Amino acid sequence: MAQTDSTLLSAYDPDGYYCELHGLPNQPLIETEQTRRHLDRITLEQLRTRSADAERELYNFGITFTVYTQKDAVDRILPFDVIPRVISAADWKIMETGVKQRVAAINAFLLDIYGAGKVIKDGVIPGELIYSNPNYRPEMEGFAPPLGTYAHIDGTDIVRDHLGTFRVLEDNARTPSGVSYVVENRHLMQRAFPDLMAGVGIRPVSNYGDKLHEALAALAPKEVLDPQVALLSPGVFNSAYFEHIFLAREMGVPLVEGRDLVVEADDRVFMKTVAGYKPVHVIYRRINDDFLDPLAFNPDSMLGVPGLFAAYRKGTVALANAVGTGVADDKAVYAYMPRLIKYYLDEDPILANVDTHICREPEGLSYTLDHLEELVVKPVGEAGGYGITVGPRASQEEIESCRAALQADPANYISQPMVRLSVCPTLTDEGVAPRHVDLRPFAITGQSTWVLPGGLTRVALRKGSIIVNSSQGGGSKDTWVLE
Structure with missing residues (x-):
């Protein structure tokens, strides 16, 4: 165009x-x-x-x-x-x-x-x-x-x-x-x-950091009058590390990694600083559950904080989002x-x-297998657009590969009709075109x-x-x- x-x-x-x-x-x-x-x-x-x-x-x-x-x-x-x-x-x-x-x-x-x-x-x-x-x-x-x-x-x-x-x-x-x-x-x-x-x-968007800090501070133990919030990151090699830096800066809170935190004998969490240990009351964690605490979850994790989950259960520190939230994803x-x-x-x-067909259910699987060329098939646990088969645009080889995967593990998939997504004018090599x-x-x-x-x-x-x-x-x- x-x-x-x-x-x-x-x-x-x-x-x-x-x-x-x-x-x-x-x-x-x-x-x-x-x-x-x-x-x-x-x-x-x-x-x-x-x-x-x-x-x-x-x-x-x-x-x-x-x-x-x-x-x-x-x-x-x-x-x-x-x-x-x-x-x-x-x-x-x-x-x-x-x-x-x-x-x-x-x-x-x-x-x-x-x-x-x-x-x-x-x-x-x-x-x-x-x-x-x-x-x-x-x-x-x-x-x-x-x-x-x-x-x-x-x-x-x-x-x-x-x-x-x-x-x-x-x-x-x-x-x-x-x-x-x-x-x-x-x-x-x-x-x-x-x-x-x-x-x-x-409408403005620049107050996101203030709103986030206000909501997180409200999670602190009731007796804490001036809560210390920290953002816990896996570190520089994480795909969203820029965002971790950005959010910590916008909230005015420290950006920490697992090695920067320690849980003391009374199940209280402290941050290591040049002036000594400083208490932490709320953690916005950008680390998955598995890696959050090697004592509670994956024992091989080098990213988390030993004892953090016990402190969370005891109520001395709050975590956002809560452990186990991924079920809703x-x-x-x-x-x-x-x-x-x-x-x-x-x-x-x-x-x-x-409209969604649940392939773990016989009716949903049967419909999906009969209409593969018309549907978008998605693995239930993936994110980032990985593993998706877009039936109307897939090759016959891709369709058959998807069919085999569905039959091998139907509970891992859902299917949906291909929505005619809205477009917006976008600058392309050919000019301004719909995307x-x-x-x-x-x-x-x-x-x-x-x-x-x-x-x-x-x-x-x-x-x-x-x-x-x-x-x-x-x-x-x-x-x-x-x-």
Whole structure:
């Protein structure tokens, strides 16, 4: 799609998809009209020049992530597209209330399965789906975390279908990442494109660190008047290490590794400093359960803190997110979320799931095997876009390989129809063209739940691709929620 007309967007064609900037062909978005006018004042060459400057700035600031599967290109910047994704105030209200509802149900579900297990006894969800889950932690049974909250930081992946309806694609309640790009993308746009933002009322995102610190501090033991929060990182080789640095800086708290912490005989956690031991009351941990404490979980872990889990159970330190939260990330559990929302909240879901077939169930497996060429098949425990088979775009060899995997281990898979994901104008080598996008809003739960206005818009930069994950060649955009 070559760009030949006089304005930036005049040759842009959404190709029949719902467009985040234009809407539907017969229902153009009024709310984004000002942004479209601003974009049309910029030439394609100006956009390319300023885009190159923006990517250079990301690199110079060290805003990178790690791709473990590519030996020759491990550290790289997350590709940034300078054409923003715009969300109206009305659409955001739907999304915000829907995310809050979902987070409330997730926390009620986790508190229940590690407590009375009523949801299983009442037959709402199969017990084997919970107890056979590798992220289920029997060590948490009978323990209620501070404020009854498991998922203090939650990322909900949301797409928009061909009619413009929001649908939840998956939940990320364990250690959702990407919020650093949300804030840095906004700062970058403010520096590089002040003319594009002029006069557009956009809700701010720069207070995320303050909101996060406030929520985490509320988890501290009640007798502590001035809680010390710390962010626990696996270290510099972790793919999200930039984000760990960013969040610690935004909150004004120390970034620590396992070797920096020690648990004393009275089950209290201390941080080693040049001035001696300093107590720590709340830990935002970016380490998976397995590696958190070698005395409680993986004995070979060199990343965690011996005795940390015992201190957590005793209540001398709080952990966010709670141990065992990963059960809610499971894509098979996701299929039950509409029922769980109804069960715990007595409400219908505000944000619908994508229709899902559970392959551990005979009916779901049979349907999936009969319609492989039409469905997207996903392993329940994978993240980052790995292991997915997109039936309508897969080769016959890939279809048969997927069929064999399904028959060998059906419980490991779900399938969904291929959603016609919405698109957003994106700068490509050929000009401004439609590329598929999703959105990950971030919710913080302390005394109440707050949702960052916007979230991480990920964009599939490869033409025709619906896989937006950074590990699979995706990029990101600034997300504007209008006042």
